[in-house]
Amino acid sequence: MFFERVAVIGVGLIGGSFSLALKEKKLCRHVVGVGRGAANLKLALERGIVDSIESDIAVAVRDADLVLVSTPVLQFENTFQKIKNILKPEALVTDAGSTKRDVVATARATLGAKIVQFIPAHPIAGAERSGAGAANAELFRGRRVVLAPLAENRPQDVEAIAALWSATGARVSRMTPEEHDQVFAAVSHLPHLLAYALVSDVGGRPNSAQLFSYAGGGFRDFTRIASSHPEMWRDICVANRDRILDELHSYEKKLQAIGQMLETKDAAALEALFAGARAAREKWLNGEYE
Amino acid sequence: MFFERVAVIGVGLIGGSFSLALKEKKLCRHVVGVGRGAANLKLALERGIVDSIESDIAVAVRDADLVLVSTPVLQFENTFQKIKNILKPEALVTDAGSTKRDVVATARATLGAKIVQFIPAHPIAGAERSGAGAANAELFRGRRVVLAPLAENRPQDVEAIAALWSATGARVSRMTPEEHDQVFAAVSHLPHLLAYALVSDVGGRPNSAQLFSYAGGGFRDFTRIASSHPEMWRDICVANRDRILDELHSYEKKLQAIGQMLETKDAAALEALFAGARAAREKWLNGEYE
Numbered sequence: 336m337f338f339e340r341v342a343v344i345g346v347g348l349i350g351g352s353f354s355l356a357l358k359e360k361k362l363c364r365h366v367v368g369v370g371r372g373a374a375n376l377k378l379a380l381e382r383g384i385v386d387s388i389e390s391d392i393a394v395a396v397r398d399a400d401l402v403l404v405s406t407p408v409l410q411f412e413n414t415f416q417k418i419k420n421i422l423k424p425e426a427l428v429t430d431a432g433s434t435k436r437d438v439v440a441t442a443r444a445t446l447g448a449k450i451v452q453f454i455p456a457h458p459i460a461g462a463e464r465s466g467a468g469a470a471n472a473e474l475f476r477g478r479r480v481v482l483a484p485l486a487e488n489r490p491q492d493v494e495a496i497a498a499l500w501s502a503t504g505a506r507v508s509r510m511t512p513e514e515h516d517q518v519f520a521a522v523s524h525l526p527h528l529l530a531y532a533l534v535s536d537v538g539g540r541p542n543s544a545q546l547f548s549y550a551g552g553g554f555r556d557f558t559r560i561a562s563s564h565p566e567m568w569r570d571i572c573v574a575n576r577d578r579i580l581d582e583l584h585s586y587e588k589k590l591q592a593i594g595q596m597l598e599t600k601d602a603a604a605l606e607a608l609f610a611g612a613r614a615a616r617e618k619w620l621n622g623e624y625e
Numbered sequence: 626m627f628f629e630r631v632a633v634i635g636v637g638l639i640g641g642s643f644s645l646a647l648k649e650k651k652l653c654r655h656v657v658g659v660g661r662g663a664a665n666l667k668l669a670l671e672r673g674i675v676d677s678i679e680s681d682i683a684v685a686v687r688d689a690d691l692v693l694v695s696t697p698v699l700q701f702e703n704t705f706q707k708i709k710n711i712l713k714p715e716a717l718v719t720d721a722g723s724t725k726r727d728v729v730a731t732a733r734a735t736l737g738a739k740i741v742q743f744i745p746a747h748p749i750a751g752a753e754r755s756g757a758g759a760a761n762a763e764l765f766r767g768r769r770v771v772l773a774p775l776a777e778n779r780p781q782d783v784e785a786i787a788a789l790w791s792a793t794g795a796r797v798s799r800m801t802p803e804e805h806d807q808v809f810a811a812v813s814h815l816p817h818l819l820a821y822a823l824v825s826d827v828g829g830r831p832n833s834a835q836l837f838s839y840a841g842g843g844f845r846d847f848t849r850i851a852s853s854h855p856e857m858w859r860d861i862c863v864a865n866r867d868r869i870l871d872e873l874h875s876y877e878k879k880l881q882a883i884g885q886m887l888e889t890k891d892a893a894a895l896e897a898l899f900a901g902a903r904a905a906r907e908k909w910l911n912g913e914y915e
Contacts, residue, residue: 538905565899609855615828624837
């Protein structure tokens with residue numbers, strides 16, 4: 336498992352960290368970074384995150400043996416269109432998209448027969464920091480990477496991508512795109528929406544300055560993910576709209592139940608809900624769900 | 626500002642840390658700790674958090690020059706009843722309750738003429754850790770403490786309590802009980818409910834083990850406050866019910882608006898909301914609302 340030439344399309348936190356990890360493990364000879372932001376690309380080059388930079392996706396991909404697509408997901412169609420005719424027959428393509436059903440559908444619709452070369456993946460290593468400046472070679476250590484391989488993929492190619500991610504220190508597992516999108520709507524996409532919603536709600540008040548001035552450590556941690564990349568999260572919302580709406584409605588029902596407990600002064604029910612949530616979270620923190 | 630004998634009623638994270646801070650700054654001679662949990666009290670004594678322990682509130686308060694009430698707020702009435710007839714005329718009483726309207730109402734209803742001796746306060750230094758084991762002398766450094774002084778209080782007594790908290794490293798400010806309860810319903814009480822609600826929602830699913838197993842750093846920080854003390858938060862919900870319901874309904878409206886953006890595929894509105902929230906949070910992190 337060694338790749339002469341790797342193209343990373345979108346040199347942000349994930350793409351940059353992937354490049355650094357591969358270079359550190361000597362799993363490739365050369366990484367070319369591609370992106371829309373010239374300043375970010377220049378930073379990636381200066382910091383040695385990539386070996387060269389390129390603004391034209393087609394030029395970067397032409398000689399690549401491995402391509403990582405790590406842009407916001409709504410740009411995938413454009414990327415696949417640009418690479419479908421120039422991708423080398425033996426090259427592998429993988430991605431870091433936070434949603435999988437839409438990515439797979441887009442890949443099927445654009446890549447044609449080359450769909451066999453595309454192994455969908457999702458490294459679970461997001462952070463509210465973004466851009467090449469946040470990249471680090473150890474980002475994936477201990478983190479999960481979900482592969483959502485296609486029926487068309489060759490088993491040895493899927494194994495190669497799995498081995499690559501394992502080499503970065505990640506824990507690799509597999510899911511169907513459907514399962515993936517349901518799971519991450521619940522444990523990632525919805526919490527991001529909820530955090531954005533709270534900051535938006537507080538920030539829109541006439542006394543928002545006073546409210547923020549008394550916000551403490553609980554508020555800071557609860558809203559950390561509201562500092563995430565707006566375009567990336569817009570794209571996730573569009574791509575996984577139906578599952579996120581399901582989760583939002585389930586959560587709204589839970590809030591209505593809590594509202595009812597408050598209305599009826601049902602202190603025992605509130606305490607039971609809090610205690611149950613705390614106990615579940617402690618089990619999770621203790622690794623009982625690994 | 627020196628207190629011969631201090632009684633701390635409820636030697637948890639806040640009460641224990643207050644005691645440690647006072648002892649370290651040599652602002653008192655002796656701290657007696659009072660509480661319901663014998664094991665927690667014993668730990669507090671063994672770790673030198675308090676100088677002696679006592680199970681009877683009346684005995685502990687009889688000779689005290691300063692009393693800190695730092696139990697969950699629904700226990701305040703019982704505490705005030707027990708101390709009202711034995712409190713020394715020159716002693717000061719303050720508290721660490723997370724709500725203020727109910728605490729003030731309870732104090733007025735129980736303490737009679739001794740209400741003059743009670744200076745309400747709220748140190749903003751909660752954490753999901755609780756109990757004497759989590760106490761540390763530096764807990765309040767840089768944190769806010771809100772005083773909600775009463776018309777009956779003597780100015781020099783309010784100044785003494787303010788100076789005491791300042792000595793622990795806290796930033797002291799003042800609010801009315803009404804203002805306090807509105808502000809903390811928005812920036813503290815509601816976020817706690819939201820975090821408990823998410824963990825409860827995820828934990829109640831048939832596939833909760835799978836969901837938890839893919840929950841990452843964003844979920845961990847978002848739900849950190851769902852590991853908070855259930856009884857304490859039950860009491861806060863009961864005590865500040867009306868304001869929390871106001872905040873919950875405002876938040877539910879925000880979620881409905883976001884649901885509508887998803888339903889109508891309004892990607893631009895979603896991105897604008899996310900970008901606005903991120904910008905507001907960055908301003909807050911940069912200290913623009915201090």
